[in-house]
Amino acid sequence: MMVVDIHAHLKHGDRRRTEYTPAEILATMDGAGIERSVVFAMCTSAERAIAMAEAAVLFCPARLIPFAYALPSYERPVLDLLRSAIMELGFKGIKLHVGECTLAEYVSGPVFALAGRLGVPCLVDFGGQLEACRAVLSSHPETTVIIAHFGRYLCQDEALVDQFIALAEGHANAYLDTSGVVLMHKIVEAVARLGPGRILFGTDGPHSFRDGPEYASAADTAAFARAAVEGILALPLSSAEKRAILGENAARLLRL
Numbered sequence: 001m002m003v004v005d006i007h008a009h010l011k012h013g014d015r016r017r018t019e020y021t022p023a024e025i026l027a028t029m030d031g032a033g034i035e036r037s038v039v040f041a042m043c044t045s046a047e048r049a050i051a052m053a054e055a056a057v058l059f060c061p062a063r064l065i066p067f068a069y070a071l072p073s074y075e076r077p078v079l080d081l082l083r084s085a086i087m088e089l090g091f092k093g094i095k096l097h098v099g100e101c102t103l104a105e106y107v108s109g110p111v112f113a114l115a116g117r118l119g120v121p122c123l124v125d126f127g128g129q130l131e132a133c134r135a136v137l138s139s140h141p142e143t144t145v146i147i148a149h150f151g152r153y154l155c156q157d158e159a160l161v162d163q164f165i166a167l168a169e170g171h172a173n174a175y176l177d178t179s180g181v182v183l184m185h186k187i188v189e190a191v192a193r194l195g196p197g198r199i200l201f202g203t204d205g206p207h208s209f210r211d212g213p214e215y216a217s218a219a220d221t222a223a224f225a226r227a228a229v230e231g232i233l234a235l236p237l238s239s240a241e242k243r244a245i246l247g248e249n250a251a252r253l254l255r256l
């Protein structure tokens, strides 16, 4: 079974803005049985984030899949950078984070429209902003939108997760990413409601169970990623459904 991680950071949005080298990400993947990972950076300029992902894919083109980081703003158009990353460098998608840019149509709409035209997905951390998510999905039906963390990172609010699942159910262009999901039974409910085809495994890694730079060894980050894979394998789903979530859906979506 091929395992694909849809969500791995070359640079995180955490307090320390932690960066991981491609070698560290690969060591994490090796320790967790992950074959391929989507990689991107955040908390830096779109230009530097694209350069980091480009360097990563040059380091290991067979296993690392670059996403461009979009930091759109009204004054600082980012479309040319994104277009050349996708058209010239072979990037496979775009990452946006609501914590770093507004998803208002007049700012981010052109990014979603570009992704739709170029046929690449947008992986979006909506930070629990349900209405922003609804607006993006319905304004850009031609764009595949991967909803990171089932809507909100480490969300304990069952009702909010249910609303994001319902939103995905109602929009054929929506996918759900399992990274940072703690209410694991919601993944099972999502399979029941929208089928297994639009749910993607992710780790949001590299991460460790314990916070602190002293716990960021490959053994620590591999343990975290392995637990994420095992979390999916332990769900009361069929093996075909688990295969779809862990890798087949991503392979199809990203044409791997």
Ligand SMILES: [Zn+2]
Binding pocket: 007, 009, 204
């Ligand atoms: Zn993330």
